[in-house]
Amino acid sequence: MAQVSPTGNNRADDDARSTRELIIAESLRCFAESGYDGTSLNDIAAGVGIRRPSLLHHFTNKEALYAEVFERLLADWLERLDVAVADQAVGWAKVELVLNAGFRLFEDTPDYVRMMRREALDGGAHPGIDLAAVLRPLFDSASAYFDAQMEAGVFKRHNSRHLLITGYGAILTYFSDASFIDGLIDDDALRKEHIAEHRDHVLSFFKSALID
Amino acid sequence: MAQVSPTGNNRADDDARSTRELIIAESLRCFAESGYDGTSLNDIAAGVGIRRPSLLHHFTNKEALYAEVFERLLADWLERLDVAVADQAVGWAKVELVLNAGFRLFEDTPDYVRMMRREALDGGAHPGIDLAAVLRPLFDSASAYFDAQMEAGVFKRHNSRHLLITGYGAILTYFSDASFIDGLIDDDALRKEHIAEHRDHVLSFFKSALID
DNA sequence: CTAGCCCACTACCTACTGGTAGGTAGGCAT
DNA sequence: ATGCCTACCTACCAGTAGGTAGTGGGCTAG
Numbered sequence: 001m002a003q004v005s006p007t008g009n010n011r012a013d014d015d016a017r018s019t020r021e022l023i024i025a026e027s028l029r030c031f032a033e034s035g036y037d038g039t040s041l042n043d044i045a046a047g048v049g050i051r052r053p054s055l056l057h058h059f060t061n062k063e064a065l066y067a068e069v070f071e072r073l074l075a076d077w078l079e080r081l082d083v084a085v086a087d088q089a090v091g092w093a094k095v096e097l098v099l100n101a102g103f104r105l106f107e108d109t110p111d112y113v114r115m116m117r118r119e120a121l122d123g124g125a126h127p128g129i130d131l132a133a134v135l136r137p138l139f140d141s142a143s144a145y146f147d148a149q150m151e152a153g154v155f156k157r158h159n160s161r162h163l164l165i166t167g168y169g170a171i172l173t174y175f176s177d178a179s180f181i182d183g184l185i186d187d188d189a190l191r192k193e194h195i196a197e198h199r200d201h202v203l204s205f206f207k208s209a210l211i212d
Numbered sequence: 213m214a215q216v217s218p219t220g221n222n223r224a225d226d227d228a229r230s231t232r233e234l235i236i237a238e239s240l241r242c243f244a245e246s247g248y249d250g251t252s253l254n255d256i257a258a259g260v261g262i263r264r265p266s267l268l269h270h271f272t273n274k275e276a277l278y279a280e281v282f283e284r285l286l287a288d289w290l291e292r293l294d295v296a297v298a299d300q301a302v303g304w305a306k307v308e309l310v311l312n313a314g315f316r317l318f319e320d321t322p323d324y325v326r327m328m329r330r331e332a333l334d335g336g337a338h339p340g341i342d343l344a345a346v347l348r349p350l351f352d353s354a355s356a357y358f359d360a361q362m363e364a365g366v367f368k369r370h371n372s373r374h375l376l377i378t379g380y381g382a383i384l385t386y387f388s389d390a391s392f393i394d395g396l397i398d399d400d401a402l403r404k405e406h407i408a409e410h411r412d413h414v415l416s417f418f419k420s421a422l423i424d
Numbered sequence: 425c426t427a428g429c430c431c432a433c434t435a436c437c438t439a440c441t442g443g444t445a446g447g448t449a450g451g452c453a454t
Numbered sequence: 455a456t457g458c459c460t461a462c463c464t465a466c467c468a469g470t471a472g473g474t475a476g477t478g479g480g481c482t483a484g
Binding site (some may be wrong): 034035036037038114117118119120121122123124125130131132133135136139156158159161162163165166168169170171172173174176177178179180181182183184185197198200201202204205206208209 | 247331345348368377378385389392412417420
Binding site (some may be wrong): 019050051053054057058 | 430431432433434435
């Protein structure tokens with residue numbers, strides 16, 4: 001009989017999980033920075049401080065590693081957004097709440113944003129990952145929310161689906177293309193104050209397009 | 213004495229240029245689809261119908277090929293945008309003109325958009341290419357234009373630089389992430405009618421944020 | 425102490441990368 | 455005919471990719 005999960009190993013399990021976590025964290029960095037093809041397992045292993053075969057002891061292959069990193073972060077993302085979406089605020093207040101949550105989320109995890117952008121750009125090149133399918137429910141419910149608010153006269157009339165796509169592009173791009181934007185504004189676009197500036201702009205811009 | 217450039221070879225030069233053009237066209241396709249690291253010279257050569265060494269007869273190395281493709285398309289892009297920007301229209305009419313030109317441009321060259329997005333995402337990973345430096349003059353003059361119009365009361369007040377970044381994100385994203393958006397709207401996002409839909413939305417959205 | 429597991433290691437494999445060397449077929453000018 | 459040039463080829467290089475096999479140390483359980 002296998003003794004399933006002995007309750008209290010300390011170092012063994014801790015180290016194991018810690019190594020796994022280290023690998024995932026380093027993979028995120030690398031995949032965000034250089035993309036799937038631009039990242040070698042050697043790069044990741046070196047970042048963790050182990051050799052490639054040791055890395056492959058924790059993950060069956062590169063694709064599985066990528067999938068796990070992606071799924072992990074997608075789960076984090078949805079969890080945090082769900083909290084904001086679940087709030088009972090209505091009208092503009094709710095939009096502001098969700099936009100703020102999005103900004104905070106992206107500010108906290110810029111690597112995730114770049115990885116997500118690469119995934120959207122590659123468009124299903126990585127089997128087993130269907131970004132659109134995961135986000136679709138959120139997209140549909142948000143679209144329905146806008147339609148209802150517009151119908152009720154709370155918001156000005158717009159195409160709700162394209163409105164969401166516009167918002168997605170406006171916010172995500174600032175973080176995913178930050179290093180490009182650096183060159184436009186002559187400073188680090190990811191500095192807190194610049195992020196706040198962009199957030200304030202997006203909020204006021206969307207507000208003046210939606211309200212009154 | 214070397215006979216410099218005999219004036220009128222027909223087939224030799226034509227074939228040569230045609231092969232070069234074929235390589236550039238195929239490179240664009242591949243780089244847009246799979247990125248720099250995801251594209252091998254063999255892929256490109258195979259697409260053209262020649263072998264890798266023959267390809268390297270036309271371009272000194274992979275980086276030089278990438279640079280030429282990128283510079284070529286950047287030049288095309290700036291040329292077309294300059295025409296729109298040079299128009300003497302003022303106020304919202306000018307914004308509408310430039311946005312329409314941008315949409316037409318992106319619609320005509322979706323591969324270019326994806327390549328450009330990848331470049332912005334990689335942020336200077338490819339030496340000798342400085343996207344921000346090239347676009348900076350356009351960015352600054354556009355920013356000045358908005359500031360002047362807002363000062364004159366033609367447009368509502370917004371942060372002009374962040375307004376431009378928002379617009380850049382809103383439009384580019386639709387094309388660069390088209391395959392992801394496919395999954396959200398359950399159809400090919402690059403179909404003419406959907407592009408028109410998004411263009412109409414962006415125009416009306418920006419208009420209601422800027423005017424009145 | 426011993427048995428066994430976990431984890432990381434070295435050593436190796438095949439496939440493919442970007443790039444080079446050297447050769448050949450054909451066009452064109454002298 | 456000769457000689458040069460362009461455009462392509464095959465064959466090869468060193469380096470690196472992802473992945474596998476087998477080894478050994480350190481820990482824990484019995």
